[in-house]
Amino acid sequence: MSAKPVLDKVRDVVNEVDFNRFRFWFQLVAFVLFVYGGYLAIDLGSKLPFFSCGYNREGRAGVCYLLPLQHQLGRPLAMLFSMASLAILTGFLTFVLWFIVLNKGWCGFVCPLGTLQDWISALRRRMGIRFSNYTQGQFAQLTKIKFVLLALMILIPLGVGGGIFSRDMSPPFCLICPARMILPMFTGDFSQFTVDFSSKTAIFMTALGISITALFLVGSFVKKRFFCFFCPMSALHYLISKPALLKLKKDGSKCTRCGDCYAVCDMEIKEIADDVKTTDIMTDDCTLCLKCVASCPESGALKATFAGIPIFVSTEAGFIKRMNKGCQHGK
């Protein structure tokens, strides 16, 4: 057998894969790696482009970049403009290098906090409760919040460094980040679940953190990927996504605008179905989960490419297989 038919075979197998199951296992492995990998002395550095929370001190296999970023930005201003600026720059570059590989795919496949939301959704689904949606108007408003959070996450540490804000506000996003409380719990560390009574600001920030965590749990039960919608990491991703290797591509000429992709999109992204002009179809809210590719019935309308090479393409055969399975045993 020559190489070509073999390659075609491989391609068919990939395109017709039981995608949801594949993704479930991939996420599970990634979750275990990043939440427990530390016990195996795995350390992938502190510039990871997803929420491998630094507060999960024992289990973490690497640290979420937002933690060092906020720390670095929070240094006294004088320091910021000296040698430290170089450190910030190299840190950022390392982060970008990590990010470039999977693009927002880190969100769809790796981020423990993202995976956790998917598990909470699965729990709801198994209970037979339906998910909620935003209206188009709500969506348009809420989608901006992550950029506001990103800006605050940068400005507040600068303000702390400049002496405008109290040190108790640093690192500001970590203080309200649900991952800080939730992920350490997986290694038996409940210490983050406390209100810090040392100062008014500390009380406020830690209490806010607890409320947001509660909101996270309720929110992700009601709404798929509730938190990702507001995640400043996701905003940061989007700003630097141009050179990324993993891409979501659309061929509008093959699209019937059937809306199947939108129907399965956890992030309620309408453009994925309605936009037939843009070829680089990843939007700011996208988590590159590729569910849309798996549920597009038009061969070649949607695809994921890596460095320009198609690695997962929507096909009619794949669609029919997956939907058949849904009709038989779908949950």
Add this chain to the structure above:
Amino acid sequence: MENEIHQVIPIQPAPYSRSRQAGEAQTVLDHIVDDFEENPAAMQYFYDLFRQVYCHGDEIPHSGKLVGTTCIQAPEELIYAFGATPVRLCNGSYHYDQRGADFMPAKSCSLVKATLGMLSSDNVIPKIGKPDLVVNPSTCDQKKKSSVMIEGMGYQVYDLEFPNVKESEASRVYWRRSVREFASELRKLTGKRLTRANLKAAMAMTGRAQAAFRALHNFRRQTPSLILGKDAFLVTNAYFFDDISRWTVAVEKLNAELAERQAAGFRAVQSKAPRVVFTGSPPIFPNLKLPLLIEEAGGVVVADETCSANRMLYDMTAVDEWLLNDMVDSLADKYLKPCTCPIFTRNDDRKRRLLDLVDQFKADGVIYQAFSGCQVYEMEYRSVAEEFNKAGIPMLYIETDYSPDDQGQLSTRIEAFLESLKNRKKRRA
């Protein structure tokens, strides 16, 4: 002596099979079957079916309540889920067209008139029984106005509210609600409940039918063609009234035969035969006038964009969470979003779809049928023609109706068009 006997026998209505209406169907079917060579053996199922139903007037059994639909927008998965049977009422018979003329202004769409004519007659063909409910989606004006008339004929009619702008979010929300209301109407009608299990079963059934249709559709990409368009139209027309599972099995058989044909290098037409995409008003048996004229003249219809074939079966539903709510919403979206019906304000999707079909099926040209009086298709002619003009794809626009009178004139035009396609092909080669 003989005369005397006749006098004592009471006058009996002539059997259906000897009526003019049956004759109309008989002529067309004979033409489809006998005037072409090497019809696929698996087509026999469909030939027999049409002969029984349209020529002999045989009854078609169905289970549960019978729900007539006047358009593809009525979600049939829901109807099946409630244990009822859908039957598409859009009709193609000239006999009924003439009968229906009483209800509509002179310049109206043959399809609408034929549907009204059929419903108003005592002897409805296909003989599937009197619908317990007629679902009339509010699409084009003529169909909308038919509702009250159908009601006047003694049917229970349900107006399924369908938006006429499909891009907006408001229309999606509105349509999803309409579909839910339709479901509760069906619940009232059948006394059954919609459950996850029965909707899943219904979707599995239509899904399998759609997969079979898509396979057939894909075989038609082959050049030279493996099967003629007249047969493909007959297959999809049968979907209107045939038992869905039986239909699916028959199509799967046909597909198996086409696979053999492909492997054997079979050609159903000459390699030079111009390949045509058919668009516009839907061909419905016995009105397969245009497809037949095209293929008699040596062309072959390789794909279509009509609601009696491709549009009815092509688009498939994706569901994320197999819970009732999500399934119903996804179904609703499937019926609205990809639809290329001309009743919508814009027709960008229709144009893109046509360009894609021409490209994918390596078509040489397009034939656009508009039933005289079907304003929406007539009005869209211009924009579609412009689009094809830009793309350098020849298109022939034909305005016609169910009457056989214009056959001669049409066949001349079609022959000339196909000839020009052939010449164009030669020049390009």
